[in-house]
Amino acid sequence: MKHFPLFFDLHGQHCLVIGGGAVALRKASLLSKAGAVIHIVSPEINDDLAFIAEKSQGQVFRRAYEKADLADKTLVIAATNDRQVNEQVSKDAKANNQPVNVVDNPDLCSFILPSIIDRSPLTIAVSSGGASPVLARMIRSRIESMIPSAYGRLAEFVGLFRDKVKQELATEGERRRFWESALEGPIAEKVLTGKPEDASRVFEASLAKRHDNQPGEVCLVGAGPGDPDLLTFKALRLLQSADVILYDRLVSPAIVDLARRDAERVYVGKAKSDHAVPQQEINQLLIDYARKGLRVVRLKGGDPFIFGRGGEEIEELAELGIPFQVVPGITAASGCASYAGIPLTHRDYAQSVRFVTGHLKDDGDDLNWSELVGLQQTVVFYMGLSNLEKICAQLIAHGRAESTPVAIVQKGTTPEQRVIIGDLKSLPAEVAKQKIKAPTLIIVGEVVELHKKLSWFNTEVTP
Ligand code: SAH
Numbered sequence: 001m002k003h004f005p006l007f008f009d010l011h012g013q014h015c016l017v018i019g020g021g022a023v024a025l026r027k028a029s030l031l032s033k034a035g036a037v038i039h040i041v042s043p044e045i046n047d048d049l050a051f052i053a054e055k056s057q058g059q060v061f062r063r064a065y066e067k068a069d070l071a072d073k074t075l076v077i078a079a080t081n082d083r084q085v086n087e088q089v090s091k092d093a094k095a096n097n098q099p100v101n102v103v104d105n106p107d108l109c110s111f112i113l114p115s116i117i118d119r120s121p122l123t124i125a126v127s128s129g130g131a132s133p134v135l136a137r138m139i140r141s142r143i144e145s146m147i148p149s150a151y152g153r154l155a156e157f158v159g160l161f162r163d164k165v166k167q168e169l170a171t172e173g174e175r176r177r178f179w180e181s182a183l184e185g186p187i188a189e190k191v192l193t194g195k196p197e198d199a200s201r202v203f204e205a206s207l208a209k210r211h212d213n214q215p216g217e218v219c220l221v222g223a224g225p226g227d228p229d230l231l232t233f234k235a236l237r238l239l240q241s242a243d244v245i246l247y248d249r250l251v252s253p254a255i256v257d258l259a260r261r262d263a264e265r266v267y268v269g270k271a272k273s274d275h276a277v278p279q280q281e282i283n284q285l286l287i288d289y290a291r292k293g294l295r296v297v298r299l300k301g302g303d304p305f306i307f308g309r310g311g312e313e314i315e316e317l318a319e320l321g322i323p324f325q326v327v328p329g330i331t332a333a334s335g336c337a338s339y340a341g342i343p344l345t346h347r348d349y350a351q352s353v354r355f356v357t358g359h360l361k362d363d364g365d366d367l368n369w370s371e372l373v374g375l376q377q378t379v380v381f382y383m384g385l386s387n388l389e390k391i392c393a394q395l396i397a398h399g400r401a402e403s404t405p406v407a408i409v410q411k412g413t414t415p416e417q418r419v420i421i422g423d424l425k426s427l428p429a430e431v432a433k434q435k436i437k438a439p440t441l442i443i444v445g446e447v448v449e450l451h452k453k454l455s456w457f458n459t460e461v462t463p
Helices: 022-033 047-055 083-095 133-146 151-168 172-184 186-192 196-209 233-241 279-291 310-320 332-340 385-397 427-433 446-454
Strands: 014-018 037-041 075-078 100-102 115-119 122-126 217-222 244-247 264-267 295-300 324-327 352-357 377-382 405-410 418-423 440-444 459-461
Touching: 014 022, 022 037, 022 047, 022 075, 037 047, 075 083, 083 100, 115 133, 115 151, 122 133, 122 151, 151 172, 151 186, 151 196, 172 186, 172 196, 186 196, 217 233, 217 279, 217 310, 233 295, 233 324, 244 279, 279 295, 279 310, 310 324, 332 377, 332 405, 332 440, 385 405, 385 427, 385 440, 405 427, 405 446, 418 427, 418 446, 440 446
Parallel strands: 014 037, 014 075, 075 100, 217 295, 217 324, 244 264, 244 295, 352 377, 418 459
Antiparallel strands: 115 122, 377 440, 405 418, 405 440
């Protein structure tokens, strides 16, 4: 972080603006919104600017800048078109340890001014650290369109009740959960539609109700195959309001990073012994956290109900009456297929698709292979890398042609995605030669051929 963001209380503070034109005027207007006393120095000063300064009880000096002008100023902004003056102001202010901003010259600044969305008391500041003010402004307008102007009223309303909630609810977690539901539900709705009395009534009622010991909740959330952009809105919202996140190896670090900063993160992928935390232990952790009244998010790669043991994890919760919900995610087959340019079904080549586990017993007869060799279907194997040779051999032995196209997708949808294409006969040897890393997905069927036309990712094709 190049600049540390702060919100500065400038009410009644003396600030100096050097410059007398349109740019100085913009900066002075901002300072006046923050209640500062504004002093202006410049040989020429436009009338609006002088008016703002006088209205704020500041002084207007129609002359060149002097070092003495800096005396007792909390903050200094140089907005002249004279480079030498700007440099001098910056040097003098820095020597006095006074915060200084020189418009359009980040090198001379000790602070920079962000793009601002003003829904006072709610204030949002966006900065690109001086790298691209245009980008910062674009982001500002996007945020502006998402946050109705009435949000200022909502923030004010919350401000009125803050102390009361603090008195009534003992822990920070309780208070946060209370505010989250208040700000998403009918209370916010009433404030935003201009009915503050109704809002106060609902508010008091829900605060009273909150005293009952509420149980926590477990959300089984599908995190998708890797690319954080493939997360659902719901997954993101729950992730950002969770007290505890349990996640495993398949969930990208970038997704875990999206959780609230102070949420507890528990890795249940591989313990020190390099073994995954046993399923029963994970189930018990979910129960224990929820019984403490916490909001628990159990993040699972892909979709929780596709080879994700999601059913097992919620079974006990259901028996114990602990509230839970399941949020679907994009499963690896969908993610890998889309990013590798392989449609899983196609009117001409495959009318059905099967998701099959490639985690086989030694002899491999736990699968009904004769069902998997029919034409016009795509078969996707999860967890099949170590059995690739066996899978291909069994498909051939049960009647699928040796020339049937097969793709193996490594770490699909991530920057480490690799796709190797071959056929049932040639692919195992090729994959053995290359250093392929888990997780990988195996796609078998004529649709694999379509990657030639449809793929925009790097694809390696075996000869
Ligand atoms: N619930 C998950 C699957 C869990 S089983 C889902 O719906 O996707 C784990 C297997 O998923 C891995 O062995 C691998 O076959 C597959 N997998 C998960 N993420 C993957 C990815 N990004 N690329 C390729 N395969 C992936």
